[in-house]
Amino acid sequence: MNLIYEPWPWYISGIAIALIMLLLQLSGKKFGMSSNLRTLCTICGAGKQVHFFKFDWKAQRWNLVVVLGAIIGGYIAANFMTNENAVLINSNTIEHLKTLGFESAGTAYLPLELFETRVFSSPKTLIILFFGGLFVGFGARYAGGCTSGHAISGLSNLQLPSLIAVIGFFIGGLIMTHFLFPLIF
Amino acid sequence: MRTLFYLIIGILFGITMYKSEAASWFRIYEMFRFEAFHMYGIIGTALTMGVVSTFIIKRFNIKSFYGETIKFIPKEKGFTRYILGGIIFGLGWALAGACPGPMFTLLGAGFLPISVVIIAAILGTLIYGILREKLSH
Numbered sequence: 001m002n003l004i005y006e007p008w009p010w011y012i013s014g015i016a017i018a019l020i021m022l023l024l025q026l027s028g029k030k031f032g033m034s035s036n037l038r039t040l041c042t043i044c045g046a047g048k049q050v051h052f053f054k055f056d057w058k059a060q061r062w063n064l065v066v067v068l069g070a071i072i073g074g075y076i077a078a079n080f081m082t083n084e085n086a087v088l089i090n091s092n093t094i095e096h097l098k099t100l101g102f103e104s105a106g107t108a109y110l111p112l113e114l115f116e117t118r119v120f121s122s123p124k125t126l127i128i129l130f131f132g133g134l135f136v137g138f139g140a141r142y143a144g145g146c147t148s149g150h151a152i153s154g155l156s157n158l159q160l161p162s163l164i165a166v167i168g169f170f171i172g173g174l175i176m177t178h179f180l181f182p183l184i185f
Numbered sequence: 186m187r188t189l190f191y192l193i194i195g196i197l198f199g200i201t202m203y204k205s206e207a208a209s210w211f212r213i214y215e216m217f218r219f220e221a222f223h224m225y226g227i228i229g230t231a232l233t234m235g236v237v238s239t240f241i242i243k244r245f246n247i248k249s250f251y252g253e254t255i256k257f258i259p260k261e262k263g264f265t266r267y268i269l270g271g272i273i274f275g276l277g278w279a280l281a282g283a284c285p286g287p288m289f290t291l292l293g294a295g296f297l298p299i300s301v302v303i304i305a306a307i308l309g310t311l312i313y314g315i316l317r318e319k320l321s322h
Contacts, residue, residue, distance in 0.1 A: 003204075010223050013205030014230020020198050021231070022238050027190070028249035028256075033286035037310040044307075052314035062191045067289050069195015074293030076196065077203035087209045090220040097214070110210050110282070115296045126301055132281025133288075133302035135273050137309025140285060142320065143270025144260065147284045150271075151228060154260060156235030161260035161267045168271015169278060170217075176279035177217035184280075 005083045021153060029062060032149030034140035036060070036067050078109075085109045100185040128184065135172075143168060202290040210282025217279050266322040277309075 003012065021031040038053065039060040046053035086107050097105035104112040119125040140146040143165040145154060151169070154162025202208040205227055216224035241247065242255050249255050278284050281302045283291060288306065291299040313320075 007206050008201075008204045010205070010226030011230050013201060013207065013227045014232075015234065016197070016201040016205070017227065017231035018234035018238065020194060020201065021235055023194050025238065025242060025255060026247075026250055027187075028251060028253050030258075033284070033289075034310075037285060037307050038314070040307050041311050041314060046311055046314060050311075050314045050317075052317050053311075062187070065188055065191040066195035066198065069192045069197075070199035070202065070286060070289045071293035072192075073196040073199015073201075074203050074208070074290035075199075075295070076293075077200045077290075078294035081200065081204065087206050087211045089211045089215045093211070093215045093218055093220045096218070097211075105211065109206075109294075110291070110296055114210065114282075115291075115298045117297055119298050125298075129281060129298055129301040130305045132277045132283075133305025134309040134312075135277025136281060136284060136288075136302070137277075137306030137311075138313045139270050139272070139274025139277055139309070140306075141270070141310050141313040143267050143274055146274060146286075147278075148286055152231050152235055155232055156239045157257050157259075158236070159260045161263060164264060164267035165271040165274075168268045169275040171268075172272035172275020172277075173213075173217045173279040174275075175272075176276045177214060180276075180280075 004081055007087070017152065021148075021156070024066075027062075030149070031153045032063075032145055033067070033070075034137075034146040034149060036063050037137050038141060039064060100181060102185070139172070198286065199290045199293060202287045203294060208283065208287035208290045208294075213279060213282045263322055266320070269321075277306075 001009070024031045039057045042053045042055060042057040047055070087109055089106065094106040102111050102113055114125055114129065143150065145162070145165065150162040150165040155166065206212045207224065207227055212224055215221045239257065243257065247255060283299065283302060285306065288299055288303050292303065
């Protein structure tokens with residue numbers, strides 16, 4: 001196992017996430033990424049019109065620094081810590097994705113059909129990405145958190161609301177994957 | 186100094202999201218088809234360790250690096266907002282294949298179309314803020 005160049009197994013990944021949350025806890029901060037989307041709205045001036053965005057965003061600056069780090073980390077991992085980009089998902093999953101038209105399944109990190117630069121000239125793909133992001137942003141704030149805030153830190157603190165939210169994440173994800181994908185793709 | 190510390194945490198987080206493949210659309214799809222243990226293993230491991238560390242911090246009243254008491258603010262009670270918000274989030278998570286942390290990691294990794302997802306997610310947050318008073322929570 002080569003942790004620099006090979007993909008990390010689930011247990012190393014899980015331990016790393018837990019350690020990141022622990023470092024934030026020991027700094028007196030919360031592990032939650034979607035709150036940054038709200039902070040970005042405030043920085044763009046949304047607080048002038050909408051009460052929800054009226055707060056002292058400077059108190060959230062530390063979290064924006066974490067986001068900046070997440071961007072840099074992605075750059076480092078993709079450029080200096082990767083020999084092979086393909087994500088080796090289950091062969092049944094690959095077969096199924098091919099029937100939906102995802103020829104890049106099993107050969108790339110992200111589906112090229114959705115994330116290659118040429119999609120900027122494909123209105124349908126842009127609409128798909130747009131609605132994906134829109135639902136993530138709206139849903140995360142409505143539910144008061146995302147995967148990090150609810151599924152990891154909320155459940156770690158044994159919060160019932162977080163369990164309800166995570167059940168919601170799965171209901172939504174299963175509806176999308178099993179019922180809506182065949183209609184969209 | 187503190188800023189540098191948060192930057193390093195962020196870099197570790199970004200590397201973890203990329204190397205764990207939790208930032209891969211394919212892994213999210215595979216997870217929702219229950220065809221691999223990978224994502225469940227990641228979340229399960231992080232959660233198990235998180236429950237223990239959170240418990241220890243509370244039980245022994247461990248102070249932060251800066252000597253402050255570590256506060257855990259309980260989530261507001263409720264059902265509607267969590268289930269509906271959760272479902273909407275899940276629909277987007279499966280479609281875009283990225284949640285609010287990994288989407289930034291993918292930008293750094295050089296996948297430019299993810300910027301559409303990021304801008305739309307900020308817009309979705311804005312729409313929530315505008316509609317907030319009218320929504321059932």
